[in-house]
Amino acid sequence: MNSELNLGRILGIQFRLHYSWFIIFILVTVFLAWQVFPPNLPNQPQPVYWAMGTITSLLFFASVLAHELAHSIVGRAHGIPIKSITLFIFGGAAHMTREADKASDELKMAVAGPISSLVIGGLFAAVWLFLRGSADQLALMALWLAQINVVLAVFNLLPGFPLDGGRVLRSLVWHFSGSYKRATKMATQAGRGVGYLIILGGIAIVLLYGDWLAGFWLALIGFFLESTARASYRQSQLQELLKGFTASQVMVSDCRLVPGQTTVSQLVQEYATSSDKCLLVTDQGRAGGVLALHNIKSISQKDRDKTRLRDIARPLNRLPVAHPDQDVLAIVQQMNETDIDLMPVVSGGRVIGLITLDNLIAFVNSQDEFRI
Template structure:
């Protein structure tokens, strides 16, 4: 789930909105402002109900954001990089670029979200009580009270022990700590998630048959849970099959690299023909990795600007790239193969580049184990060793291609 409207950074984490988040705002504002508040507190002007509903919807979205920021902050404190947070129709999603190293860290990352929602429920509840005691308008205390209930429901629902909900992560952490096998714990959590998802779908269909349109919401939520749980089960089964295989066992090395200060023009004139790969790490003057550049990105640089553009300005920065250590389990690294790295993972130790994992390396080891998985969007399999030579449009207009 990718955001379509970036809204900035909170606690150092990039936050964006998917267009479907408007669904939350519309449902809550219409439900409260159009039905619940007029029924419970009649006699107000229609605009008062509408404003109250919109404020409640926006505060609920902020509550979901706080829930996801809590996940992100605790994840970073436990050594897990966070790509960003996206708010959408069914709530929020913190996109982590890695996995927890221990069961305890996994538990803390999962549990802090519901804990934050419970805390917000107490804050809104206390605010509603205080507003009533101070003689504020009943709509004020009612909105705060409804927000307290909604946050409590959010916390309880997320604690259901079924992946991909937070409760499923808590279950996975508990089973991991008990049995010592993270991947089998993830499989069991995914089974629970699929079962819960099918229950939601069945309940939603029953509600629809009883002429309640609200059942469609449960069907949608159930389908989401089933699909996410199935994807997690597939990933966990790959982890079970690849147990014992480390990053160092499959990485390629030594790695073709390019100097970070070399200009795009110099690269095309002097180095491009010597490299057989379409994606290259760039190194600083001390030999430390600084980013990753693709020939597609270099071709996008205008010809007139190539002589003054160093490679590091075009390269995707190291902070945005998936990085692993040679001793890490390969199965934990697979989720890091993001579009930002074109499906590549840089293997570093002691600040130095030791190797690289490409989609072809992963495809080879998966084929050896008769497994299949979906490589990340944007993974570039072209111009690997023994692939066809580079296309002619890498060269400058008017420049004779070297023979």
């Protein structure tokens, strides 16, 4: 999670800035200071345009944040915990720890964002009306913010997942058909369609108006939406396929015991075979930590001689553990909430297996119905 800055909490929700956000912040500021304000308010000194651009850009992203907060507050009021809100290059995202249980909850949560954008747009329009003729710089900034918030609301209501409109579509199909699975499939397929249309729109802007920046930008957003919709569909299929399975059915078992002082090089040469996907690291004969194969792969060649397993193993007493007959979906949710990628399965005080995200995906891949 090094690609994000933690900026503290707003109403109890962690607020993060992804580094890619700075790119869009600079682009919006430059666009405002060069293209938007000078033609509409000529004869101002350059620093005035830059100040207007910077403040307007910050207020725009504050509006995006308010949109995401609206989703989060309504979600939380319906029992859906929100882990964090991130601002990134394509806007904002509220990270829920799980999906809604009821179609009506999803609908309310989805429309909260666009409604808040419309309300904010209305407030800026009122400021514009009030300041028009007396404080032209502020009035112009308010006018642009009013317009962009309406654009934000309308764009987000396009009926394709992961946009809010896609969630509205899903909640309606879910409500009327009674099938969450069918609704998710329809909303994510619509999301891919919307993504492709936006890419085409970007190409059209380049061909018709020669505006490379706007066209390229729109196409990038289209690509992002299409791939997110595809990933969401895969995620929902994953959940569908894991439903009803227990930890002992999907875990990697037969963990090999390896002493903690073993180095990674020794492990690779002497102990492990490529079929060992679960390693228990012992301390004076007792299992004290756990390692998955991908933990070892991430150690660089030159560090392997001096890295001992006890240094990289996850201590068992600090990891949440699963019971053999625990529901896999509940385990996935817990891994998601606590940001861990592996969980030991414990029976009678002994580790009998390991669940990792990698092995869950491998398990699902081994079921024939898994199709994108």
